Amino acid sequence: MVQNGDGDRVENEDARDEHDPNQKGLKLEEEEISLERVFESQAVPSWRNQLTVRAFVVSLVLTVLFCFIVMKLNLTTGIIPSLNVCAGLLGFFFVKTWTKFLEKSGLLQQPFTRQENTVIQTCVVASSGIAFSGGFGSYLFGMSERIAKQSSDNTNIKNPGLGWYIGFLFVVSFLGLFSVVPLRKIMIIDFKLTYPSGTATAHLINSFHTPQGAKLAKKQVKTLGKFFTFSFLWSFFKWFYKAADNCGFASFPSLGLKAYKYKFYFDFSAIYVGVGMICPYIINISLLLGGILSWGIMWPLIEKKKGDWYPANEKESSMHGLQGYKVFIAIAMILGDGLYNFFKVLSHTLSGMYHQIRDKQRENVLPVDQTSSSSPKLSYDEHRRTQLFLKDQIPTWFAVSGYVVIAAISIATLPHIFNELKWYYVLVIYLIAPTLAFCNAYGCGLTDWSLASTYGKLAIFTIGAWAGAAHDGVLAGLAACGVMMNIVSTASDLTQDFKTGYLTLASPRAMFVSQIIGTAMGCIISPCVFWIFYNAFDDLGSPKSEYPAPYAVIYRGMAKLGVEGFSSLPKNCLLLCYIFFGSAIVVNLIKDLLGKIGRYIPYPMAMAIPFILGPYFAIDMCVGSLILFVWEKINKAQADAYGPAVASGLICGDGIWTLPDSILALAKVEPPICMKFLSRATNARVDGFLGS
Numbered sequence: 001m002v003q004n005g006d007g008d009r010v011e012n013e014d015a016r017d018e019h020d021p022n023q024k025g026l027k028l029e030e031e032e033i034s035l036e037r038v039f040e041s042q043a044v045p046s047w048r049n050q051l052t053v054r055a056f057v058v059s060l061v062l063t064v065l066f067c068f069i070v071m072k073l074n075l076t077t078g079i080i081p082s083l084n085v086c087a088g089l090l091g092f093f094f095v096k097t098w099t100k101f102l103e104k105s106g107l108l109q110q111p112f113t114r115q116e117n118t119v120i121q122t123c124v125v126a127s128s129g130i131a132f133s134g135g136f137g138s139y140l141f142g143m144s145e146r147i148a149k150q151s152s153d154n155t156n157i158k159n160p161g162l163g164w165y166i167g168f169l170f171v172v173s174f175l176g177l178f179s180v181v182p183l184r185k186i187m188i189i190d191f192k193l194t195y196p197s198g199t200a201t202a203h204l205i206n207s208f209h210t211p212q213g214a215k216l217a218k219k220q221v222k223t224l225g226k227f228f229t230f231s232f233l234w235s236f237f238k239w240f241y242k243a244a245d246n247c248g249f250a251s252f253p254s255l256g257l258k259a260y261k262y263k264f265y266f267d268f269s270a271i272y273v274g275v276g277m278i279c280p281y282i283i284n285i286s287l288l289l290g291g292i293l294s295w296g297i298m299w300p301l302i303e304k305k306k307g308d309w310y311p312a313n314e315k316e317s318s319m320h321g322l323q324g325y326k327v328f329i330a331i332a333m334i335l336g337d338g339l340y341n342f343f344k345v346l347s348h349t350l351s352g353m354y355h356q357i358r359d360k361q362r363e364n365v366l367p368v369d370q371t372s373s374s375s376p377k378l379s380y381d382e383h384r385r386t387q388l389f390l391k392d393q394i395p396t397w398f399a400v401s402g403y404v405v406i407a408a409i410s411i412a413t414l415p416h417i418f419n420e421l422k423w424y425y426v427l428v429i430y431l432i433a434p435t436l437a438f439c440n441a442y443g444c445g446l447t448d449w450s451l452a453s454t455y456g457k458l459a460i461f462t463i464g465a466w467a468g469a470a471h472d473g474v475l476a477g478l479a480a481c482g483v484m485m486n487i488v489s490t491a492s493d494l495t496q497d498f499k500t501g502y503l504t505l506a507s508p509r510a511m512f513v514s515q516i517i518g519t520a521m522g523c524i525i526s527p528c529v530f531w532i533f534y535n536a537f538d539d540l541g542s543p544k545s546e547y548p549a550p551y552a553v554i555y556r557g558m559a560k561l562g563v564e565g566f567s568s569l570p571k572n573c574l575l576l577c578y579i580f581f582g583s584a585i586v587v588n589l590i591k592d593l594l595g596k597i598g599r600y601i602p603y604p605m606a607m608a609i610p611f612i613l614g615p616y617f618a619i620d621m622c623v624g625s626l627i628l629f630v631w632e633k634i635n636k637a638q639a640d641a642y643g644p645a646v647a648s649g650l651i652c653g654d655g656i657w658t659l660p661d662s663i664l665a666l667a668k669v670e671p672p673i674c675m676k677f678l679s680r681a682t683n684a685r686v687d688g689f690l691g692s
Contacts, residue, residue, distance in 0.1 A: 291615020
């Protein structure tokens with residue numbers, strides 16, 4: 001899954017010193033480009049003053065918006081780009097508008113600072129992140145009866161419930177925050193980890209608060225608003241034509257009826273055109289290649305084996321038919337890719353830690369002592385940032401006590417939510433989770449790659465196998481996945497935010513409190529948003545639904561595979577799984593061995609997603625890539641400046657349309673028109689029937 005796309009790196013350039021260097025000839029070159037000297041005249045507010053009421057009001061509004069966006073993406077394809085740019089941009093716009101109004105009326109008491117902007121961005125990303133890590137499109141929804149039926153499994157079921165969803169998230173979502181707090185100085189100051197996404201976000205926020213950046217931000221917000229309006233109205237227009245299944249623009253056979261049968265068509269989805277503009281080109285090409293390989297070649301060939309490889313009368317959604325090949329081959333590719341990257345990032349982590357410790361020993365400087373005379377001289381920016389980062393300490397005893405208390409509550413609570421998840425399973429997870437959280441946070445700092453879902457899959461197999469089929473190991477494995485995934489995901493997210501705060505002079509205490517509040521918002525708002533979807537769309541989770549939730553089927557398939565073994569696979573499926581598992585590892589190995597040339601080789605993880613859904617959304621995303629590519633050829637500077645804003649507008653408009661769409665569905669208001677496409681022969685038969 002492309003959770004951390006490179007979209008926020010397109011525009012995030014370092015803020016530059018605007019002074020003429022010819023007038024400052026005596027200054028060092030390092031000081032000429034010093035960012036913090038630009039903000040030297042601005043006092044840094046205390047950590048309490050960074051946590052303003054207006055910041056959390058704006059965060060709440062944006063959280064609702066982003067939860068709908070992430071939930072829609074989660075339940076359709078599972079591809080979620082980084083929304084940091086959009087969060088930072090909209091946060092800047094809302095508060096800047098607020099403060100300008102108060103300034104004109106003479107009521108402004110506190111100016112809008114980059115630290116407050118960082119608090120908003122942190123809170124919004126933390127809360128909307130729960131919409132992903134909460135498992136509404138994967139492990140939690142995978143427990144439901146709707147998904148179980150697709151696996152020919154009428155046991156091991158726990159249907160969605162708003163109450164237990166919220167309770168589950170509250171007892172598992174905060175542990176990761178406490179697990180890495182004691183290590184924040186080592187990660188950010190001592191090891192100087194890069195955290196590319198956190199650094200890019202910091203540069204973006206810093207640039208907003210310079211005079212030139214503020215002007216550009218206003219233009220970007222205006223562009224975002226235009227495309228937000230267009231996207232929302234376009235989605236509203238499309239709604240009128242989808243009165244029944246296979247109706248409307250989403251079922252437009254733009255490449256022909258034969259291609260449409262195998263899901264090759266452009267479905268006029270603004271949200272995926274926007275996602276395509278944010279995701280790297282190679283991701284979109286990988287998705288399209290995966291769709292061509294599966295729906296263009298493999299599935300038509302396997303269909304010809306009906307009656308030989310699998311029963312001819314098997315339901316289309318049955319795991320013992322063609323659907324089984326789609327799901328388990330996709331799982332094999334995802335596991336192969338995940339396993340390779342797990343060991344790759346782990347090796348980078350161990351190697352990086354070894355070199356860091358060795359260098360410290362050579363300097364004969366303890367990690368906690370940055371003031372020693374043998375330490376390399378810090379630049380003005382580094383000195384200023386380090387000074388403020390170390391000013392507001394979060395006591396280690398507080399972090400350790402918080403982890404122990406929440407873990408104890410969780411161990412006592414989770415077995416009541418999931419009877420299959422014994423307390424000692426949870427205890428074992430919590431004993432090893434801090435180590436895995438550190439590895440994930442450290443690896444993310446080196447590679448910008450979070451392996452939260454990989455750790456979750458490991459929990460599925462280990463706890464599921466431990467519980468066994470006799471003790472509902474499927475549910476135990478899925479629940480354990482949620483516990484592990486939330487810990488390691490929030491740990492890496494918080495450390496990313498600490499890096500952002502370090503570069504914007506935001507207090508670590510303010511960042512931690514903002515993350516806590518954002519996580520609490522997400523634990524309430526995300527389940528409520530999912531509940532709207534679940535009740536509004538009766539076919540949610542069905543392969544033919546507008547919201548098929550493909551990862552729910554994949555995660556349940558993994559849990560079933562971990563408990564029951566390979567006996568549930570259709571004929572020759574295991575052989576194909578072995579081939580694609582190995583292929584995913586080999587392709588990744590070739591990518592790394594070829595160096596720069598390897599970036600043109602597709603990602604197996606991305607190729608696996610269309611195996612279940614089809615290539616229609618990949619076509620949308622490739623259209624987005626094409627638009628951005630042509631734009632860059634015509635005017636690269638303009639594309640770099642406004643491309644992310646256009647993409648964010650398309651995503652936000654289509655995403656927020658799901659709220660009125662869900663309300664209309666709940667109110668039983670049906671679209672008035674069915675726009676359907678027929679072949680010439682079928683149309684002639686229909687005309688003949690109506691004429692008779």
